[in-house]
Amino acid sequence: MSTSCDMLVFGGTGDLALHKLIPALYHLHRDKRLNDGVRILALARQELDRDAYLALAERHCRAQVAQADFQPETWLDFAQRLDYFTLDATQRGEFVRLAHHLGQQDGRIRVYYLATAPRLFRDIASHLESAGLAGQASRIVLEKPIGHSLDSALEINEAIGEVFAESRIYRIDHYLGKETVQNLMALRFANALFEPIWRAGHIEHVQISVSETLGVENRGGYYDHAGAMRDMLQNHLLQLLCLVAMEAPVRFDAKSVRGEKVKVLEALKPITGMDVMDKTVRGQYTAGRIGGHDVPAYYFEKNVDNDSDTETFVAVQAGVDNWRWAGVPFYLRTGKRLAKKSSEIVVTFKPVPHMLFQNGQVNRLVIRLQPEESISLQLMAKAPGKGMQLEPVELDLNLAQAFRQTRRWEAYERLLLDVIEGDSTLFMRRDEVEAAWRWVDPILKGWQEHYRKPRPYPAGSDGPEQAHQLLERKGFRWWQ
Ligand SMILES: NC(=O)C1=CN([C@@H]2O[C@H](COP(=O)(O)OP(=O)(O)OC[C@H]3O[C@@H](n4cnc5c(N)ncnc54)[C@H](OP(=O)(O)O)[C@@H]3O)[C@@H](O)[C@H]2O)C=CC1
Numbered sequence: 001m002s003t004s005c006d007m008l009v010f011g012g013t014g015d016l017a018l019h020k021l022i023p024a025l026y027h028l029h030r031d032k033r034l035n036d037g038v039r040i041l042a043l044a045r046q047e048l049d050r051d052a053y054l055a056l057a058e059r060h061c062r063a064q065v066a067q068a069d070f071q072p073e074t075w076l077d078f079a080q081r082l083d084y085f086t087l088d089a090t091q092r093g094e095f096v097r098l099a100h101h102l103g104q105q106d107g108r109i110r111v112y113y114l115a116t117a118p119r120l121f122r123d124i125a126s127h128l129e130s131a132g133l134a135g136q137a138s139r140i141v142l143e144k145p146i147g148h149s150l151d152s153a154l155e156i157n158e159a160i161g162e163v164f165a166e167s168r169i170y171r172i173d174h175y176l177g178k179e180t181v182q183n184l185m186a187l188r189f190a191n192a193l194f195e196p197i198w199r200a201g202h203i204e205h206v207q208i209s210v211s212e213t214l215g216v217e218n219r220g221g222y223y224d225h226a227g228a229m230r231d232m233l234q235n236h237l238l239q240l241l242c243l244v245a246m247e248a249p250v251r252f253d254a255k256s257v258r259g260e261k262v263k264v265l266e267a268l269k270p271i272t273g274m275d276v277m278d279k280t281v282r283g284q285y286t287a288g289r290i291g292g293h294d295v296p297a298y299y300f301e302k303n304v305d306n307d308s309d310t311e312t313f314v315a316v317q318a319g320v321d322n323w324r325w326a327g328v329p330f331y332l333r334t335g336k337r338l339a340k341k342s343s344e345i346v347v348t349f350k351p352v353p354h355m356l357f358q359n360g361q362v363n364r365l366v367i368r369l370q371p372e373e374s375i376s377l378q379l380m381a382k383a384p385g386k387g388m389q390l391e392p393v394e395l396d397l398n399l400a401q402a403f404r405q406t407r408r409w410e411a412y413e414r415l416l417l418d419v420i421e422g423d424s425t426l427f428m429r430r431d432e433v434e435a436a437w438r439w440v441d442p443i444l445k446g447w448q449e450h451y452r453k454p455r456p457y458p459a460g461s462d463g464p465e466q467a468h469q470l471l472e473r474k475g476f477r478w479w480q
Pocket residue numbers: 010011012013014015016017020043044045046087088089090114115116117118120143144145219222
C-alpha cells in the first residue's frame with residue numbers, strides 16, 4: 001500500500017493521461033495498492049466541470065482496461081479520488097489560484113506529473129515555485145523525450161533543476177517499467193550462468209528491435225517534429241541497450257543502477273558525418289496493408305507535412321567502446337506501421353570453435369518484451385533417429401505461464417507507484433539523458449547534411465531493404 005499524496009496531472013485531458021495514466025491509477029486502486037489518501041487532480045486549459053471530466057476519464061478507462069478488470073462500482077469508488085482543474089500552464093497567475101485550491105500542504109507529498117509537451121516544462125516548474133508549490137515534499141515527473149536535442153535537454157534540465165533538486169525529479173521512460181525489462185536485470189545479475197559469457201569473447205552481436213503496427217495516430221503534430229530517432233531510439237532503445245551492456249551495479253538502488261547505465265552511454269562509439277550512411281538507416285512508410293486493412297502513407301497522416309522527411313523507421317549499428325564489448329555490434333531498430341507489434345532483444349553467441357556436425361547453428365538468447373513476455377535460449381540438439389541431424393530447440397521461460405496467477409502490471413502502474421514511494425531506480429538521471437543526446441545529436445546532424453530523404457517502405461512490411469543490408473554486410477540477419 002502506497003503513501004498518501006496529491007498527484008497533479010498536467011495535460012490531464014491528453015492522450016497519455018487518458019490512455020495510460022488514468023487506467024494505470026485505476027488498476028492500482030482496484031488492486032488496493034493506493035493509499036486511501038491518494039488524490040488525483042487533472043489539469044488542462046479546456047473548461048470542464050468535475051462531472052464532465054469524470055465522464056471523459058471513464059470513457060477512456062473503459063476502453064483501455066480489459067473488460068474483466070473494469071467494474072462500474074470500482075470506477076465509482078476510484079472516481080472519488082479524481083478531480084479536474086482548468087488552468088493555462090503558461091499563466092503564472094493561475095498557479096496562485098491552484099495554490100488556493102490545494103490549500104496547505106503540511107508535509108504531504110505532491111507529485112506533479114507533466115504529461116504535456118516539453119515546451120511547457122520550464123513554465124510549469126517556475127510557476128509552481130513562485131506560487132509556493134515546489135517545497136521539499138514535492139516531486140516532478142517529466143515525460144520523454146526531454147527536449148529535441150542536447151541543447152534543449154540541457155536547457156530543460158537546467159530550468160527544472162533550479163526549482164527541484166535532482167532527487168525530486170523523475171524522468172520517466174516507460175520501457176524501464178516493463179516487467180521483462182526488469183527481468184533482464186534479474187537474468188543477468190541473479191544467475192551466475194550468464195556473467196562469464198556476457199562479453200565480447202562469447203557474444204557475436206546483439207539486436208534490439210521494437211516494431212509497431214500503429215502509425216502516428218492522432219500525434220502527427222508532435223511526431224512530425226520528432227521522428228523515430230527522438231521518439232523511440234534516443235530513450236527506449238538506448239535504455240534497453242544500457243541494461244544489456246551495463247556492469248553489475250553494486251546495489252539495486254538508484255545511484256548504482258543509473259551510475260552503471262551512464263557509463264554505457266558514455267562509451268557509445270560516436271557516429272558522425274558520412275558514417276551515418278554506413279551505420280544508420282532511415283525509413284518512412286508508404287501506403288500498405290496491415291491486419292487486412294489499407295493504411296495511408298505517412299505523409300497523408302493528420303497534421304503531417306505532405307512532403308515530410310521525418311523518419312518513421314530507424315536502424316543503427318552501434319558499438320560500445322569498452323573492455324567488455326569491444327568489437328561487438330549492437331543493432332537497434334524501431335519503426336511504425338511494420339508487419340507486427342513486437343519488442344525483442346536477441347543476443348547471438350559466437351559459434352563453437354570447431355563444429356563437428358553438418359548443420360550446427362549458433363546459440364541465441366531471445367528476450368521478448370511484447371506482445372507476450374518470455375525469455376528463451378536457443379540450443380542445438382540432436383533430432384531423434386539415425387545420424388547426427390541437429391536442430392535448434394528452445395529452452396523456454398514463458399513468464400505469463402510461470403507466474404500465471406498474477407496479473408501483469410502495465411509499466412505505468414509500477415512507475416507511478418515508484419514515484420509515490422520516492423524510488424527513482426527505474427527513472428533516468430539527468431546525466432543519462434544528456435549522454436544519450438550527446439550520442440544522438442551528431443547522427444541527427446549527419447542526416448541533415450548527408451541523408452535527408454528517408455528510404456520508403458510499404459506499411460505492413462518489415463522496413464526498408466537497407467536495414468537488412470546493414471546486417472548482411474557482416475553476414476548476420478535480423479532475427480524473425
Ligand atoms: N501519448 C503517448 O502515448 C505518450 C506521450 N508521451 C509524451 O507525453 C507528453 C504528452 O503527450 P500527449 O498526451 O500525447 O499529448 P496531447 O497533445 O494529447 O496532450 C497534451 C495535453 O496538454 C494540455 N495542454 C496543452 N497546452 C497547455 C497549457 N498551456 N496549459 C495546460 N495544459 C495544456 C492539453 O490540454 P488543453 O489543450 O485542454 O490545454 C492536453 O491535455 C508529450 O511530451 C509526449 O511526447 C510520452 C510517451 C507516450
